Amino acid sequence: MHVHILADSGSxxxxxxxxxxxxxxxxLRVQLGNKDYEDLKEIEPIExxxxxxxxxVVKTSQASPETIRNRFLELAKQNKPSLYIAFSSELSGTYQTAMMIRQExxxxxxxxxxxxxxSKCASLGYGLAVQFALKLSEQGQSLQEMSSSVKEYCQHMEHIFTVDQLDYLLRGGRISKTQAFIGGLLNIKPLLHVDKGRLIPLEKVRGKKKLYRRIIELMEERGDDFKEKTLAISHGDDLEAVEELKKMIEDHFQPKEVYVNIIGSAIGAHSGPGTLAVFFLNSSFHHELL
Structure with a gap:
């Protein structure tokens, strides 16, 4: 029996x-005005x-405990081996809630x-881990084997991203006021990454061209064997920027694949329009299924 994969919209x-x-x-859930929506099911990121x-102002909240409980119970009644890969616990309370419901x-x-x-991952860094898990399931790996492999995969996932306005991250409590103030000076574009599931400002770059070149440099520093790997780019409703960066990455690295998707409502409500993020496995991860 193949292991069933669960994931939330933070992927x-x-x-x-x-x-x-x-x-x-x-x-996950999104609030516009006084109305709550289920991310992707009831509202699109573009809105x-x-x-x-x-x-x-757009607000977000973790997945409904009732939704999690109902899905767990449905699978429990079938006694189906299941693996829930959750959005980083540093960015959402969904993981903690799921652990409590699991015990119940x-x-x-x-x-x-x-x-x-x-997962300690976010956006398509998390999404790539979910895709990897599905491959392992289809290969017939046991729940224990998959759990170990996916944990390792997540530990080696790099997140490099930039936001158009740090104010959005500040408003959502994802960075400090000092970090937002420094990032907003002189129209400097911030580069951030994810460390142990937390958003961490990395450095500041002036100008879009320099920003993209620096992303390429960071990819060179942290990754290798891109011809054998799938990379991902997510964006806050900015396809023009995606195409420009994607071409630079393809020309420079010739990766196996570059997977692109818009950043969903739950994350986009904090990162804002114009966000651009790149995800790839670092050089210390190797697996025959990649």
């Missing part, structure tokens, strides 16, 4: 990915970015084989 994978019979989607460009469900179904991983 920034399209809903079409979850049409696979061996996957389940758990939406959120439009709302933000008008200067309006196991009290009723003590033999239910369910593992939960804190």
């Amino acid at each position: 920034d994978l399209p809903l079409s990915f979850f049409e696979h019979k061996n996957t389940s989607f758990i939406p 959120v970015y439009h709302y933000m460009r008008e200067g309006k 469900v196991l009290e009723e179904y003590p033999d239910f084989p369910l593992e939960i991983i804190d």
